[in-house]
Amino acid sequence: MGGVRTALYNYLFAKKMGGDFILRIEDTDSHRFVPGAEEYIIESLRWCGILPDEGLDASGKLAETADARNPHAPYRQSQRRGIYRKYAEQLVEGGYAYYAFDTAEELEKERSTAEASGQTFIYNAATRGSLRNSLTLSSEEVNSLLQERTDWTIRFRMPADELVAMDDIIRGHIDVNTSTLDDKVLWKRADELPTYHLANIVDDHLMEISHVIRGEEWLPSLPLHYLLYAAFGWERPEFAHLPLLLKPVGNGKLSKRDGDKMGFPVFPLQWTAPDGQVSRGYREDGYFPDAFVNLLAMLGWNPGTEQEIFSLQELVEAFSLEKVGKSGAKFNPEKAKWFNKEYLRMRSDEELADAFMPILKEHGISADESYVREVVTLIKERANFVRDFWDIAWYLFKAPEEYVEKDAAKFWKAENVAMAGEALEKTDSAIAMEEYIRSMEWPMGKVMNCIRLALTGSSNGLGIADIMRFIGREEALARFHRAEERLII
RNA sequence: GGUGGGUUCGUAUAACGGCUAGUACUCAAGAUUUUCAUUCUUGCAAUAGGAGUUCGAUUCUCCUACCCACUACCA
Numbered sequence: 001m002g003g004v005r006t007a008l009y010n011y012l013f014a015k016k017m018g019g020d021f022i023l024r025i026e027d028t029d030s031h032r033f034v035p036g037a038e039e040y041i042i043e044s045l046r047w048c049g050i051l052p053d054e055g056l057d058a059s060g061k062l063a064e065t066a067d068a069r070n071p072h073a074p075y076r077q078s079q080r081r082g083i084y085r086k087y088a089e090q091l092v093e094g095g096y097a098y099y100a101f102d103t104a105e106e107l108e109k110e111r112s113t114a115e116a117s118g119q120t121f122i123y124n125a126a127t128r129g130s131l132r133n134s135l136t137l138s139s140e141e142v143n144s145l146l147q148e149r150t151d152w153t154i155r156f157r158m159p160a161d162e163l164v165a166m167d168d169i170i171r172g173h174i175d176v177n178t179s180t181l182d183d184k185v186l187w188k189r190a191d192e193l194p195t196y197h198l199a200n201i202v203d204d205h206l207m208e209i210s211h212v213i214r215g216e217e218w219l220p221s222l223p224l225h226y227l228l229y230a231a232f233g234w235e236r237p238e239f240a241h242l243p244l245l246l247k248p249v250g251n252g253k254l255s256k257r258d259g260d261k262m263g264f265p266v267f268p269l270q271w272t273a274p275d276g277q278v279s280r281g282y283r284e285d286g287y288f289p290d291a292f293v294n295l296l297a298m299l300g301w302n303p304g305t306e307q308e309i310f311s312l313q314e315l316v317e318a319f320s321l322e323k324v325g326k327s328g329a330k331f332n333p334e335k336a337k338w339f340n341k342e343y344l345r346m347r348s349d350e351e352l353a354d355a356f357m358p359i360l361k362e363h364g365i366s367a368d369e370s371y372v373r374e375v376v377t378l379i380k381e382r383a384n385f386v387r388d389f390w391d392i393a394w395y396l397f398k399a400p401e402e403y404v405e406k407d408a409a410k411f412w413k414a415e416n417v418a419m420a421g422e423a424l425e426k427t428d429s430a431i432a433m434e435e436y437i438r439s440m441e442w443p444m445g446k447v448m449n450c451i452r453l454a455l456t457g458s459s460n461g462l463g464i465a466d467i468m469r470f471i472g473r474e475e476a477l478a479r480f481h482r483a484e485e486r487l488i489i
Numbered sequence: 490g491g492u493g494g495g496u497u498c499g500u501a502u503a504a505c506g507g508c509u510a511g512u513a514c515u516c517a518a519g520a521u522u523u524u525c526a527u528u529c530u531u532g533c534a535a536u537a538g539g540a541g542u543u544c545g546a547u548u549c550u551c552c553u554a555c556c557c558a559c560u561a562c563c564a
Contacts, residue, residue: 153562174493180493200564241494244558248500305503326495328557379526381528382526463522
């Protein structure tokens with residue numbers, strides 16, 4: 001959800017400003033590769049209607065070769081690995097970065113000894129002088145280590161004590177002193193890949209990115225990114241850090257486990273993890289994509305008016321980063337349902353009937369399309385989701401096989417059954433029946449609920465006249481007689 | 490621990506120094522209905538605390554509290 005919202009805001013901003021929305025896959029961590037994840041992202045965006053202007057080829061896959069539509073291909077960073085090394089080395093030559101030869105074990109040892117004395121180990125100006133890197137070793141040593149070993153890195157040489165003055169479109173001005181920052185790894189010899197920080201800056205520059213709109217969790221690395229742009233001598237893009245999506249109860253960032261625990265999806269589409277764990281998706285739960293997009297848009301942004309329902313096109317027109325809030329937004333599953341309900345009501349009866357048909361089929365019902373459409377017209381106001389239709393109106397498709405005990409005890413009484421039977425037998429339409437009951441001065445509620453019990457198996461649901469209009473008088477009588485056989489007075 | 494960010498009804502938010510702090514979701518009550526749902530009406534409910542600036546502070550400044558993020562050869 002959080003990722004989709006970030007993509008959505010990027011899309012809305014780009015479209016609003018007449019720009020392009022570019023899809024790039026940042027897969028520089030070879031250890032975290034997840035099969036199917038890239039396809040999942042693309043399919044999710046497509047379902048939401050957030051279509052990239054650039055990044056996908058004609059078949060809808062990530063573009064691998066450059067053409068008029070995709071001038072910056074490839075868009076998968078793992079396929080761009082040849083690009084980054086020279087930029088990393090350019091920084092070393094300029095004195096902005098250096099080679100580091102510390103092993104993971106050595107660094108781990110530094111961390112634990114620091115921790116033992118109540119300190120925190122930071123790889124920066126204060127410590128780099130006593131560690132194994134191209135700043136402390138002789139150039140002969142460095143050269144031979146560069147040749148012999150395959151586990152070295154290139155680290156950014158964070159200035160010792162410098163104020164970085166930054167501007168964020170959403171958060172305004174922020175100052176950070178570099179003394180609190182560390183020498184981030186920019187490039188890893190082990191897998192010949194950059195880390196996020198380097199790859200992101202290089203590619204944003206190469207792809208002519210004007211605006212970086214991302215989650216708030218990136219705010220702490222903004223100074224590094226500022227410094228990187230300065231070190232390269234590149235013009236930097238504008239930045240906007242979005243508020244986080246928080247879990248509905250308690251504190252903290254929305255995580256995939258929350259949904260499983262609290263009964264709502266956190267993924268746009270159902271996702272099966274490599275370990276077989278299945279996470280439910282908004283699509284599979286019956287949400288309309290435009291409802292999902294709408295509810296996501298309202299989490300952290302508002303139009304400044306009281307309008308709540310927006311099509312994607314309307315969102316594009318109304319969107320502005322100035323109206324994005326600063327504080328984290330707790331996700332409210334109840335409101336999410338409300339959005340879907342609003343969209344369900346806006347859907348045509350034809351479309352809803354089409355969506356209902358396969359559900360009917362699952363229940364072994366083959367019904368006439370026009371009949372289903374009329375049912376939908378009657379019940380759409382009572383549902384949040386298409387899947388609710390069956391629970392609301394199943395008895396318009398088949399007779400009840402059992403009766404709610406409590407309701408039967410209340411309404412299936414000799415006098416009621418006698419009145420109901422007579423009313424049913426002596427009239428030929430629901431309207432006539434109602435008139436008959438009235439003219440006999442019988443208690444409408446008791447008689448009607450007695451009939452409803454026979455027709456539907458319980459004492460609540462649709463109006464009797466509506467039910468009879470659909471199932472017909474013959475079927476109504478048949479159900480009534482069956483109830484007489486089955487129920488004990 | 491350090492650094493940064495944040496804080497208006499339960500939730501999402503409005504009010505960019507000036508109305509009785511508005512709206513939506515949820516919840517409750519009433520009306521309507523043969524029941525349920527819908528619909529309509531009404532209601533409950535908030536500026537974290539403390540200083541300061543000001544004629545006037547939800548809004549600006551500072552302090553405190555709390556929450557969040559980051560603090561990896563992850564993104």
